[in-house]
Amino acid sequence: MKKIYLLLAITIISISCNQSPKSYHISGQVTDTELNGKIVYLSRISGEELVNVDSVMVEEGNFEFKGIQDIPAVYYLRFNDNINIYTSFILENAELVAVLGSESSVKGSNLNNRLQSFIKKNETFDEEMKALEKIYFEKVADSTLTEDIEIRLSNKYDSINELFIEHIQNFILSNLDNVSGAFVLVRYQNLFEDKQLENIISKSETAFQNEIGVKQIAERLRRIASVAEGKMFADMNLRLPNGTPGKLSDYAGKGKFTIVDFWASWCGPCRVALPELIDIYNEYKNKGVDVVGVSLDIDSTEWVNAIENLHIPWVQLSDLKGWDAEATKVYGVNSIPHLMLINPDGSIAAKGMNEKELRIKLQELLK
Incomplete structure (x- = not known):
């Protein structure tokens, strides 16, 4: 009988030891005493925004969060926007230890x-x-x-x-x-x-x-x-620098090769690459090749001034929405400069080239 009780006790202990935590507990500490009385936010990304899920005040250098997070996910511990101290971590049901300071971290679980x-x-x-x-x-x-x-x-x-x-x-x-x-x-x-x-x-x-x-x-x-090489280009409803509506289809697919230059006035690498693109334009403009600039600018004045100051000779389009621009959504542009070449029939010949690759592609197509 004693053996049975002993085995039962061992089984119970084993089960309890193997059970995963049902909640999380973050024990936090700050390394700067000036952070006492400040609010720490537990945040996560929702859509395009960083949303605060919970908050707590730092008291005597410490703070803590408790809750339930059944599915591990990426969260952030941070202060308000005026204090540049934060850390990203995996929030999961576990005992976690956080440090916020010049070297921030969260430890305590396998993933973290x-x-x-x-x-x-x-x-x-x-x-x-x-x-x-x-x-x-x-x-x-x-x-x-x-x-x-x-x-x-x-x-x-x-x-x-x-x-x-x-x-x-x-x-x-x-x-x-x-x-x-x-x-x-x-x-x-x-x-x-x-x-x-x-x-x-x-x-x-x-x-x-x-x-x-x-x-x-x-x-x-x-x-x-859907806009891969070989597919037909997708149109975009944008505006010219003077504010009047303009579409990519007003210029592309009209019997010429069309270079689409995704750029922005604030983009340093775009400005560095521009002289070579202007050289390509001047070399091929009388050989059935045109260029259309699609800007990811936000400020109309900065956009127009850049066009004038940089002496960009080709037509320009933009919706002035920055990284929320239609170009980023339709063509998946996530870095600039970004060049795309459209065939005379409107099909896409090449994407994501630099100026050297563009020149080689044009030489190949215009043999």
Whole structure:
């Protein structure tokens, strides 16, 4: 009988030890005494906005949150917009320990510990690359930068950057079954080609795919599939600099090759690339090639001034909605400059090229 009771007790203990927590408890601490009396917000992204889910005041350097989060998700601990102290983490039912300060973190669960290790390693890469940048600019400042030193610094920088990207890729591929991998993919999505993103998402599991940011990537990929190379271009209702309505179809698909330049007046790389695009325009404008600029500007005056000051000779269109522009929704443009080439019949010849690739493509098509 004693053996039966003993076995029963062991079974009960085993069951209780294996049960997952049914709620979360965040024990928080701040490293700056001036944060006492400030409000800490527990927030998450909803649509395009960061929404506060809960809040609590810091008292004697401490704060805590309690609640239930049945499905792990990405959340943020932060103060108001005037205090630039925050951290992202995975909220799940567990005992979590948070620190907010010059080095913020949340630990205590498997997913968060894994994510914090990833972030810490990334910081190492970042420090190494910043150190090389510092050496470079110091040598530029004191005129001691030789071609040999520049090449060695550049090669070292590229080597570290490759390891950095490999680290990101490995983490994502090792976490295709949970939200931590999804969080990292969303944060570093611009490091991947669209086909790579499609492949990663297709291999991932439900917990990964259900993260809001991943859903947004998947939706963007679905949209741009309809305007892939070989498909007919999609029209956009925009406006000319003088405010009158204008459509992409007013210029594209009219018997000429049409280069569509997605840009903005505030975009430094766009300005750097512009002279070469103007050279291409001047070389091919009498050979059946035209250019249409589609701006992601918000301010009409800045847009018009840039067109005039930069002496851009081709027609310009915009809806002045910035990253909410129709261009980003219809064509999935998530970085600029971005070039697209439309065939005379309105089909898309190529997308996402730089000026050098565009020139090669035109030479190929105009043989």
